[in-house]
Amino acid sequence: MPGFPIFASRRVRQTPFTERVESAPLSGYTVYNHMLLPATFSSLEDDYAHLKKYVQIWDVAAERQVEIKGPDAHKLATMMSARDLRKAVPGKCYYAPLTDANGGMLNDPIALCLAADRFWFSIADSDVLYWALGLAEGLGLNVEISEPDVSPLAIQGPLADQLMTAVFGAEVSQLKFFNFGYFDWRGHSLLIARSGWSKQGGFEIYLHDTAFGLQLWDDIWQAGEPFSVRAGCPNLIERIEGGLLSFGNDMTRSDTPLECGLDKYCSLDSDVEFIGKSALLKQRDSGVTRSLAGLKIDDEPLRPVANTTPCRSGDTPCGYITSAVFSPDFDSNLAIAMLSHEISRDGQTIEAYLDGQWRQAVCTTLPF
Amino acid sequence: MPGFPIFASRRVRQTPFTERVESAPLSGYTVYNHMLLPATFSSLEDDYAHLKKYVQIWDVAAERQVEIKGPDAHKLATMMSARDLRKAVPGKCYYAPLTDANGGMLNDPIALCLAADRFWFSIADSDVLYWALGLAEGLGLNVEISEPDVSPLAIQGPLADQLMTAVFGAEVSQLKFFNFGYFDWRGHSLLIARSGWSKQGGFEIYLHDTAFGLQLWDDIWQAGEPFSVRAGCPNLIERIEGGLLSFGNDMTRSDTPLECGLDKYCSLDSDVEFIGKSALLKQRDSGVTRSLAGLKIDDEPLRPVANTTPCRSGDTPCGYITSAVFSPDFDSNLAIAMLSHEISRDGQTIEAYLDGQWRQAVCTTLPF
Incomplete structure (x- = not known):
């Protein structure tokens, strides 16, 4: 996947692991939360x-933490999250759409409750910190909001437990999914x-202090040699197969979590109050008109898309x-698409405009 | 300036002009407001x-607009801006630090007052939209906040007036600086x-509708041939010479506008109320301890920095x-640096750690 080189500057931040990543050797970057995020090493297919x-080992430092701390932290975190966080407890992770x-x-x-008065949102690519700051300022809340020097390093793949055990001891493999x-x-x-952002299993290590990044990388790398460890990153093929949605790609502020199939992460039937709840209740009552779905496109391999591309059913967009x-x-080519709700059912055949022509595409539920 | 290729995805948005930019031919990108922003074409030096x-012609679509519209738009814009916008009038642009x-x-x-109840902030690289949304939600303001389909195209350079006149007629050259x-x-x-983000003079055209991007580019390109027009972009050399500060590079949330030398854009002596005013008043009273300054480093040409690098005065950081x-x-090498206030005076000699060694650096005021 050739692309234009990215120009170095402080504004597009390096991570604690950049030196190792770039000599891995890396072959492609993206930018995420004003920070470099690896996109490919050997090739999409080889990495996969x-x-x-x-x-x-994945440098996912770009998954920045927004820390909310203080007497009103619980209140603010709760009102920001479509998922009811009132009973959030330390030691558990919560996937939480913000609306x-x-x-x-x-x-x-992913919301992490560190203490009753201290939360982290481990964010996708948008300045959640500004949203939290604005709410806190507008509501006069007693909270401190910051981006701490915390950089996640993910260990992903079927041998992740063995590698993590080698570095951190057997206890780490006792962790249950979405526990910390x-x-x-x-x-x-x-x-x-x-x-971690794959369906292959694994861990995320929240490194607290940039200064120790290379040492942590090197220790894991060394312990990983018997397991054929490599530098990797969230992989486009693997995440689409697994139906892992990407904010900014598959979901934007123009979409609601109900349209994105995230109903089960929205606490619409609890008495929690969060921003967006009444709009979502209304949409649930009237029914969504669009839904994210999978598409299988049996054709020659297509290039990853750089932009949305249109779909039609007969002559109708x-x-x-x-x-x-x-x-x-x-x-087969696999795609994620935002489709008219009545179209998005399993097995329905439509057409998608890709690489300059209309191609037959079969709808399917996610994950593939 | 070699760099790793950037991986294509919808999340790192293309612009209405991307097709022309990439065949210009482009040689380097950066990412700005979740969008592609050209960084080099022929080379930094040639472009300069x-x-x-x-x-x-500069594709600066990544300078997105945050539109604030409605009965409380004036109130919200005013409280967000360190520069007093209460008397902002349509037809004028206002450089406005947000704190x-x-x-x-x-x-x-840059704040543009389009009407008494409609403002644009033409932003640098951070999600001002989230800050505005949070404030509006927290304060219960009656405003609509959006990112409209508006993509600035800049025409910069000493022949900008001639080219713009050829496309838009003589009237456009009657525009005064920071008027629209x-x-x-x-x-x-x-x-x-x-x-526009250079000191060479020029214009910014706020294209309203992506669909007409290529036509606009082509019309200007064609009219520009007699003036040796080229595709360009904000140029690192030119902007450092001119002392144009870059948010995310030279200024972050850890810095105040007073530390960045932006005192004259902060209405601390008016009775306007804006967020951050009391903190800035306090800092002005006690005096800043750090200031942005220029550094001249007479040495072999250095590479652009990808991260902050330390300075010392004698043995003291x-x-x-x-x-x-x-x-x-x-x-000479030119740098912008955040220095102890007492150090940052004209003519003071310090040392800066660049490309692996300590080099002599002479302080100077900005612009160079």
Whole structure:
């Protein structure tokens, strides 16, 4: 996937792991939360095949933390999250869509309750910090809002447990999915969660202090040699196969979590009050008119899309593709698309405009 | 300036002009407001030499607009801006630092008053929309906040007036600096301002409707041939020479506008109330301890910095460089640095750590 080089500047921030990533060697970057995020190493396909078989170290420092701390932290976190966080407890991670007053998605972070008065939102690509700051200022809340020096490093792949055990001891493999704990490493206590943006299993290590980034990378790298460890990153093929939605790609502020199939993360039947709840209740009552769905496009391998591309059912426009890639394992192109709700049913055949022509596409539910 | 390729995706948005930019041919991108922003074409040095002599078309669509509209728009815009916008009038542009409650910079947009109840902030690289949304939600303001389909195209360079006159007629060259008006083009009324992120003079055309981007580019390109027009972009050398500060590079939320030398854009002596005013008043009373300054580093040409680099005065750390580049016209490396206030005086000699060694650096006021 050739692309134009990215120009270095402080504004597009390096991470604690950049030096190792770039000599891995990296072959492509994206930018995420004003920070460099690796996109490919060997190639999309090679990275994907390796990820599904072995274990990889991912520099996902760009998943920045928005920390909300203080007497009103619980109140603010709760009103920001479509998922009821009132009973959030330390040690658990919560996938939490954030919505504006119209129910439009602002981000889809993982919320971590560190203490009764201290939360992290581990965010996708948008300045949640500004949203939180604005709310706190407008409501006169007693909170401190900051982006701490915390940089997640993910260990992903079927051999992740073995590698993590080698570095942090057997206890780390006792962690349940979306739980976190604290583990010793060279005198530091590291927050580690069983989580990560793949369906291959693994962990996210929340490194607290840029200065120790290279040491952490090197320790894991060394321990990983018996497991054929490689540098990797969130992989477009693997995440589309797994139906992992990407904020900014598959979901924007023009979309609601109900349209994105995230109903189960929206606490519409609880008595919690969050911003966007009334809009979402109204939409649930009237029914969504659009939905995210999968598309299978049996054709020659297509290039990943750089923009939305239109879909039609007969002569009628019926939505657009948000992400697409060729999957070697499915031997087919796979896409995620926002489609008219009545179209988005399993097995329906439509057409999508890709690489200069209309191609037949079969709707399917996510994940593939 | 080699760099790793940027990976295409919808999340890193293309602009209405991307097709022309990439065949210009482009040689480097950056990402700005979740959008592609050209960083180099021929080379930093060639682009710079051409910009200072002729005229360039710049795809600065990434300078997104945050539109605030409605009965409380004036109130919200005023409270967000350190510059008093109460008497802002249609037809004028206002450089306006935005600060949080601690006086930390959130962005430094150009504010355009389109009507008494309708403002645009033409923003630098951060989600001002989220800050505005949060304030409006928290304060219960009656406003609509959106990012309209508006993409600035800048025409910059000493021949900009001639080129603009050829396309839009003689009237456009009557525009005064930081004024805007509406000009006809193929049946559209385009907002055009005399502004732009260089010191070479020029205009910004606020294209309203992505669909007409290529036509606008082509019309200007064709009219520009007699003036040796080229595709260009904000140029690192030219902007550092001119002391144009870059949010995210030279200024962050850790810095106040007073530390950045933007005192004259902060209405601290008026009775306007804006967020951050009391913190800034307090800082003005006690005096700043750090200031942005220029540094001249007479040495072999250095690479642009990808991160802050430390400065010292004798053995004492005294700040860090935020941007740096070699200037052919000054035949010297030029840098912008955040330095201890007592150090930042004209003519003071310090040392800066660049490309692996400590180098002598002479302080100077900005612009160079």
